[in-house]
Amino acid sequence: MIARKNYITRLSQYKSALYRFERLGFIKIFSDYLAESVGVTSAQVRKDFSIFGIHGNKRGGYQISTLIEKLNDILGKNEVQRVVLVGGGSLGSALMKYKNFEKEGIKITAVFDIDPAKYNAKLSVPVLPVGEMEQFVKEHQVKIGILCVPDVAAQPMLDLMIKAGIKGVLNFAPMQLKTTDSCVVSDVNLEVELENLIYFVNASERAGKIEHAP
Amino acid sequence: MIARKNYITRLSQYKSALYRFERLGFIKIFSDYLAESVGVTSAQVRKDFSIFGIHGNKRGGYQISTLIEKLNDILGKNEVQRVVLVGGGSLGSALMKYKNFEKEGIKITAVFDIDPAKYNAKLSVPVLPVGEMEQFVKEHQVKIGILCVPDVAAQPMLDLMIKAGIKGVLNFAPMQLKTTDSCVVSDVNLEVELENLIYFVNASERAGKIEHAP
DNA sequence: TAGATTGTTAATCGATTAACAATC
DNA sequence: TAGATTGTTAATCGATTAACAATC
Numbered sequence: 001m002i003a004r005k006n007y008i009t010r011l012s013q014y015k016s017a018l019y020r021f022e023r024l025g026f027i028k029i030f031s032d033y034l035a036e037s038v039g040v041t042s043a044q045v046r047k048d049f050s051i052f053g054i055h056g057n058k059r060g061g062y063q064i065s066t067l068i069e070k071l072n073d074i075l076g077k078n079e080v081q082r083v084v085l086v087g088g089g090s091l092g093s094a095l096m097k098y099k100n101f102e103k104e105g106i107k108i109t110a111v112f113d114i115d116p117a118k119y120n121a122k123l124s125v126p127v128l129p130v131g132e133m134e135q136f137v138k139e140h141q142v143k144i145g146i147l148c149v150p151d152v153a154a155q156p157m158l159d160l161m162i163k164a165g166i167k168g169v170l171n172f173a174p175m176q177l178k179t180t181d182s183c184v185v186s187d188v189n190l191e192v193e194l195e196n197l198i199y200f201v202n203a204s205e206r207a208g209k210i211e212h213a214p
Numbered sequence: 215m216i217a218r219k220n221y222i223t224r225l226s227q228y229k230s231a232l233y234r235f236e237r238l239g240f241i242k243i244f245s246d247y248l249a250e251s252v253g254v255t256s257a258q259v260r261k262d263f264s265i266f267g268i269h270g271n272k273r274g275g276y277q278i279s280t281l282i283e284k285l286n287d288i289l290g291k292n293e294v295q296r297v298v299l300v301g302g303g304s305l306g307s308a309l310m311k312y313k314n315f316e317k318e319g320i321k322i323t324a325v326f327d328i329d330p331a332k333y334n335a336k337l338s339v340p341v342l343p344v345g346e347m348e349q350f351v352k353e354h355q356v357k358i359g360i361l362c363v364p365d366v367a368a369q370p371m372l373d374l375m376i377k378a379g380i381k382g383v384l385n386f387a388p389m390q391l392k393t394t395d396s397c398v399v400s401d402v403n404l405e406v407e408l409e410n411l412i413y414f415v416n417a418s419e420r421a422g423k424i425e426h427a428p
Numbered sequence: 429t430a431g432a433t434t435g436t437t438a439a440t441c442g443a444t445t446a447a448c449a450a451t452c
Numbered sequence: 453t454a455g456a457t458t459g460t461t462a463a464t465c466g467a468t469t470a471a472c473a474a475t476c
Contacts, residue, residue: 002414008414012406012409012410016406017390075412076416081412091309094307095305097304098304098305100388101405104408106408167415170408174230174314176251186410186411189227190309190312191230191314192226192227193384194318194358195289196222196226198358198382200400203217204398
């Protein structure tokens with residue numbers, strides 16, 4: 001069974017909130033409190049859990065530690081996920097230093113670039129020529145790649161990643177890339193996110209108050 | 215009327231695809247071709263346009279230039295949008311250099327940080343102390359802010375942004391922030407995106423082939 | 429004219445919410 | 453026991469798709 005994206009996004013949000021509660025020393029949690037911290041209804045939380053076979057205690061709520069374990073199980077996150085980064089530009093470097101990945105068990109193992117000036121195999125996260133990607137991916141059994149190269153390079157670079165055996169790509173180039181059955185591509189489009197925001201700000205200014213249609 | 219996020223996201227994607235077609239020299243486009251380039255059905259495209267009062271020519275399709283104009287109109291993008299960036303760390307610096315914003319009429323006008331070592335008012339995009347944010351925002355009539363500070367700083371910094379008069383915030387901290395009626399907060403959560411991807415890769419490996427449930 | 433594409437209506441599909449019986 | 457919370461069913465709501473009449 002493969003769940004839809006909405007469900008997985010929420011499970012992921014629950015998990016992240018639960019880690020925070022755990023750090024604060026909480027042991028148990030009720031659906032309504034968890035719901036509030038993620039911004040959904042408590043019925044939604046219970047429904048989601050029920051769909052994935054997660055059960056709590058009537059009147060007792062859910063135990064946080066077992067909840068996290070089950071969520072990690074469903075999300076396939078019970079071992080550290082190795083990821084490669086393609087494109088060592090400014091966005092790539094920023095993601096390399098991004099602390100929150102490690103916290104969630106995501107480890108960037110190498111960066112691939114086409115600029116020889118950037119190559120450095122000695123770094124803790126080595127920067128390597130794209131030509132070495134296929135071998136590296138096979139050797140280290142990497143399945144996930146993050147693609148942050150200039151727009152024109154995105155498609156050819158994705159093709160190389162697929163050839164190297166990558167199975168899932170997080171794409172930062174603002175365009176629809178052509179992929180194959182063997183590889184899932186998921187897009188992060190920062191312009192679209194900003195445009196959305198701009199729209200809502202302008203629209204609510206115009207409207208004064210928020211109504212909904214459609 | 216304020217449309218839901220889905221609609222605006224698609225309009226934004228149509229627009230971005232249309233710019234690409236325009237650059238390639240196309241003058242007209244049919245709903246099915248536009249649909250394909252964005253990854254939706256042609257019925258979806260026509261429905262979306264119809265909802266927002268965009269009309270084409272029966273048998274003649276849509277004229278790209280007028281289509282772009284109308285979409286920009288709806289999205290409130292017919293003038294350059296000024297944006298401030300809060301947090302001059304690696305992600306902030308990367309976004310500062312991000313080329314695609316300017317292409318879409320989004321201009322980062324200043325960066326605010328708490329680290330005096332980073333201050334430099336002489337740069338084309340000045341780096342200023344957060345204490346100067348309120349005055350700057352008022353003077354330059356900025357409505358949108360991008361928030362990329364460490365997790366613990368996110369909430370207090372958002373409070374400052376709201377106080378400064380910011381109306382919409384794109385938040386990169388992986389947590390639900392408390393906002394007010396006067397300010398919309400939209401989240402970009404890279405961990406959640408990656409977890410989604412990891413789930414789908416693992417799930418489709420397990421399943422061999424994709425089925426859908428729920 | 430014949431053919432192709434839009435625009436819209438109706439049908440379907442899926443996601444969310446409400447409500448409440450079960451039960452700890 | 454009384455009270456509170458889960459788990460699930462049914463109702464609602466919204467989004468997508470199919471289909472086709474209108475028409476260029």
